Amino acid sequence: MKKLNFLLIFLALYATGIAAVKQINRVQSFNQSWKFTLADSTMNASSVSFDDNNWRSLNLPHDWSIESDFGKDFPATAGGGALPGGLGWYRKTFTVDIKDKEKRIYIDFDGVYRNSEVWINGTSVGKRPYGYSSFQYDLTPYIKFGSTNVIAVKVDNSKEPNSRWYSGSGIYRNVWLTTTNPVHVDHWGTYITTPKISASSAEIAIQTTIKNDDKSLKTVRVEQTLYDAQGKVVNKVDGPLYVSPGTSHQYLQSITVDKPMLWNIENPYLYKLVTRTYVTGRLTDEYTTNVGIRSFTFNVKKGFILNGKRVKINGVCNHHDLGALGAAVNARAIERQLQILKEMGCNGIRTSHNPPAPELLDLCDKMGFIVMDESFDMWLKKKTTYDYSADFAAWHERDLTDMIVRDRNHPSIFIWSIGNEVGEQWGEAKTEDMDLQQANVLLNKKKEVSAAEIRQGSLGKNALLTKHLVDITHGVDPTRPVSAACNGTDDTNPLFMSEALDLIGFNYHESEYAGITKHHPNQGFFSSESVSALQSRGFYLMPSDSMNIWPERWDKPFSNPLQKCSAYDNSHAPWGSTHETTWKIVKKYDHIAGQYIWTGFDYLGEPTPYWWPSRSSFFGIIDLAGFPKDVYYMYQSEWTTKDVLYIFPHWNWKAGQTVDVWAYYNNADEVELCLNGQSLGKRSKTGDDLHVMWRVPYAPGTLKAVSRKAGKEVLTKEIRTAGEPVNIRLKADRPTIAADGKDLSFVTVELIDKDGNASPLADQLVKFTVEGEGAIVGTDNGDQNDHVSLKKPERHLFYGKCLAIVQTNGKAGNITLKASVEGLPTQQILIQSK
Ligand code: GAL
Numbered sequence: 156m157k158k159l160n161f162l163l164i165f166l167a168l169y170a171t172g173i174a175a176v177k178q179i180n181r182v183q184s185f186n187q188s189w190k191f192t193l194a195d196s197t198m199n200a201s202s203v204s205f206d207d208n209n210w211r212s213l214n215l216p217h218d219w220s221i222e223s224d225f226g227k228d229f230p231a232t233a234g235g236g237a238l239p240g241g242l243g244w245y246r247k248t249f250t251v252d253i254k255d256k257e258k259r260i261y262i263d264f265d266g267v268y269r270n271s272e273v274w275i276n277g278t279s280v281g282k283r284p285y286g287y288s289s290f291q292y293d294l295t296p297y298i299k300f301g302s303t304n305v306i307a308v309k310v311d312n313s314k315e316p317n318s319r320w321y322s323g324s325g326i327y328r329n330v331w332l333t334t335t336n337p338v339h340v341d342h343w344g345t346y347i348t349t350p351k352i353s354a355s356s357a358e359i360a361i362q363t364t365i366k367n368d369d370k371s372l373k374t375v376r377v378e379q380t381l382y383d384a385q386g387k388v389v390n391k392v393d394g395p396l397y398v399s400p401g402t403s404h405q406y407l408q409s410i411t412v413d414k415p416m417l418w419n420i421e422n423p424y425l426y427k428l429v430t431r432t433y434v435t436g437r438l439t440d441e442y443t444t445n446v447g448i449r450s451f452t453f454n455v456k457k458g459f460i461l462n463g464k465r466v467k468i469n470g471v472c473n474h475h476d477l478g479a480l481g482a483a484v485n486a487r488a489i490e491r492q493l494q495i496l497k498e499m500g501c502n503g504i505r506t507s508h509n510p511p512a513p514e515l516l517d518l519c520d521k522m523g524f525i526v527m528d529e530s531f532d533m534w535l536k537k538k539t540t541y542d543y544s545a546d547f548a549a550w551h552e553r554d555l556t557d558m559i560v561r562d563r564n565h566p567s568i569f570i571w572s573i574g575n576e577v578g579e580q581w582g583e584a585k586t587e588d589m590d591l592q593q594a595n596v597l598l599n600k601k602k603e604v605s606a607a608e609i610r611q612g613s614l615g616k617n618a619l620l621t622k623h624l625v626d627i628t629h630g631v632d633p634t635r636p637v638s639a640a641c642n643g644t645d646d647t648n649p650l651f652m653s654e655a656l657d658l659i660g661f662n663y664h665e666s667e668y669a670g671i672t673k674h675h676p677n678q679g680f681f682s683s684e685s686v687s688a689l690q691s692r693g694f695y696l697m698p699s700d701s702m703n704i705w706p707e708r709w710d711k712p713f714s715n716p717l718q719k720c721s722a723y724d725n726s727h728a729p730w731g732s733t734h735e736t737t738w739k740i741v742k743k744y745d746h747i748a749g750q751y752i753w754t755g756f757d758y759l760g761e762p763t764p765y766w767w768p769s770r771s772s773f774f775g776i777i778d779l780a781g782f783p784k785d786v787y788y789m790y791q792s793e794w795t796t797k798d799v800l801y802i803f804p805h806w807n808w809k810a811g812q813t814v815d816v817w818a819y820y821n822n823a824d825e826v827e828l829c830l831n832g833q834s835l836g837k838r839s840k841t842g843d844d845l846h847v848m849w850r851v852p853y854a855p856g857t858l859k860a861v862s863r864k865a866g867k868e869v870l871t872k873e874i875r876t877a878g879e880p881v882n883i884r885l886k887a888d889r890p891t892i893a894a895d896g897k898d899l900s901f902v903t904v905e906l907i908d909k910d911g912n913a914s915p916l917a918d919q920l921v922k923f924t925v926e927g928e929g930a931i932v933g934t935d936n937g938d939q940n941d942h943v944s945l946k947k948p949e950r951h952l953f954y955g956k957c958l959a960i961v962q963t964n965g966k967a968g969n970i971t972l973k974a975s976v977e978g979l980p981t982q983q984i985l986i987q988s989k
Pocket of ligand 1: 319575576662684687728753761763
């Protein structure tokens with residue numbers, strides 16, 4: 156009966172043209188059941204017979220650095236997150252079925268930090284220095300079919316500092332095993348573009364690389380089927396291709412879509428293209444690519460135009476760490492970050508300063524973000540002692556090409572960045588910056604003389620290097636503009652002099668944005684990085700209209716026993732600005748396509764303006780735990796159309812204090828503030844104001860704000876003085892999660908008084924235990940100065956909040972998280988793993 160039902164459903168789906176059941180599963184997760192150890196450089200664990208019995212068992216993705224307590228003496232320094240690096244080995248023993256002996260077997264690493272080398276059954280298949288590149292190795296020649304095989308991976312992150320932020324260490328992204336027939340779509344083997352788009356139709360151009368690993372010439376039928384978001388067939392094409400043995404060929408086809416649904420940030424519509432290859436009627440491969448149809452330009456006068464409409468890029472820069480999870484990739488943790496940003500009205504992500512996890516780009520495609528995909532933080536000129544500059548000459552072409560080939564089908568990507576604030580803006584690399592011999596080979600390779608060179612006599616090596624990188628990028632994808640995030644903004648910057656950049660990106664220097672077209676009359680402009688305001692969530696320095704520029708100058712030492720920064724928008728780094736200053740400028744001028752604010756989320760490392768004992772950044776609009784700082788609501792009031800009224804700070808002060816109360820609001824023409832029923836007056840934003848303020852003599856009680864439009868109430872907000880805490884409040888972002896061994900529930904902890912008011916200053920220690928089908932995989936509170944390992948199942952509250960991250964173990968059932976605080980009744984929350 157069951158079989159009959161299945162057959163009927165299958166036939167019904169087939170008849171309606173709904174996507175047929177997938178027949179070939181070429182990619183499998185290869186994350187489970189690895190062995191791991193930290194070691195020194197004398198260990199060689201590459202051989203099959205090596206005894207790894209005493210090693211730790213774990214599943215990937217894995218970041219060993221995040222497991223430690225923070226410490227001031229780790230060579231990564233506070234700038235790198237004050238956590239240990241080191242050298243690690245991973246091994247996995249697996250069997251390959253004898254029935255696969257005609258197949259090709261590949262291993263795919265999405266990212267290993269850093270200097271990895273991989274062995275299969277004792278043979279080295281390759282090395283990869285750059286910790287952010289994805290790479291594949293062909294294991295086929297070394298595989299023992301019908302028997303056990305051993306893969307060994309050495310990861311060397313022992314030479315630190317090598318990064319200006321926290322990198323993490325280990326196989327921190329996903330690993331996949333790809334099994335194909337001899338005739339198959341090659342690695343990253345499709346390239347989809349949309350050369351013609353109108354309201355009535357769109358043309359989708361498909362370039363497919365087909366590989367024939369068989370011993371004879373093959374006639375391959377390449378069939379392309381486009382499905383809509385409901386899985387209905389939109390259109391289909393196919394054609395024959397002859398592929399000689401041991402070669403690969405590119406095949407060009409195109410599909411027409413009538414009345415295309417366009418991809419945009421409100422409705423990021425995705426089609427799905429399935430490429431199927433057939434040899435003598437037999438299906439040999441099935442390969443899926445998401446497709447977004449959208450047109451765009453960067454206009455010199457009007458900024459960014461998406462599908463014919465002007466869109467301001469209201470974006471943020473983020474580093475790759477996921478707070479308490481460290482660098483270990485988790486799709487739900489990334490999705491949560493993007494949801495919090497979307498809720499604020501943010502529509503753009505810059506992957507500062509390296510190729511991101513593929514999951515981030517998939518989510519940006521699905522959720523509608525405008526991505527700037529960035530390759531490097533340095534070229535030949537180093538920024539930290541052991542960084543990638545030493546590998547740049549030998550590897551940049553490969554790393555840059557791979558990033559673009561991997562990522563060029565993502566509709567969310569609109570800008571390629573060839574680098575961030577590279578030292579080449581100011582001078583040639585010096586001997587100590589690089590392997591000179593290699594660098595000269597690289598730089599002298601450029602023989603072509605461009606029009607710009609002829610005009611300017613001769614261009615320096617750095618301009619040539621810029622052009623070389625732009626050429627590589629255009630060569631792989633000419634459909635998107637290439638930019639670089641520049642902080643040397645004058646015309647003598649060799650990156651600008653190269654005249655190779657399609658799009659001008661300035662970091663900071665917001666006062667120069669208005670007049671930018673004078674200097675760059677032919678290129679679109681955006682702020683590739685802005686603001687660098689400094690804030691600790693929940694901490695305020697008054698008066699709020701006094702400015703704290705910390706440090707005074709970038710090269711002047713700074714310290715302050717507070718070890719915190721003010722969460723009014725009155726604190727920033729000297730090269731940056733307040734949030735309000737830059738947004739007023741970006742908002743005002745149409746020719747500014749938008750900005751990527753430094754940063755959306757706090758990240759581990761770079762605790763500017765401080766150094767140890769701080770170990771994570773103050774730059775985020777949202778703290779490391781994912782709790783918004785107050786300025787989040789300024790952006791929400793500006794970047795969304797929903798009604799916003801937000802007042803701060805909290806209302807637990809000392810008698811006699813004068814407190815500045817700020818309100819962010821929109822969709823109203825005034826806000827009235829009352830303390831214990833007494834009006835403190837109405838305030839309205841005038842000119843380009845982004846907030847209103849009252850200076851209030853503190854008295855405990857209730858602070859109430861009402862926003863009104865034309866006399867009619869829009870919103871009200873109340874903050875009450877919290878009394879002694881009597882209980883714990885737990886709130887899960889999602890009470891039900893998938894029983895897939897990966898999904899997460901983020902649980903926020905607060906202490907509440909007898910009336911349910913959360914205590915804004917609570918700093919008690921919360922201890923967690925978990926029962927059932929899950930585990931605690933991280934805890935955090937957003938405090939930049941907390942030195943306890945983010946893996947420990949306990950955490951102090953920081954300005955009234957902390958977070959526990961709970962992960963399913965893969966089985967369906969209940970997970971109970973218990974939280975206890977001395978002197979208060981223990982509380983628990985139920986999470987279902989389904
Ligand atoms: C920028 C740099 C970022 C970060 C930021 C901090 O100059 O590009 O990586 O260091 O400063 O303000």
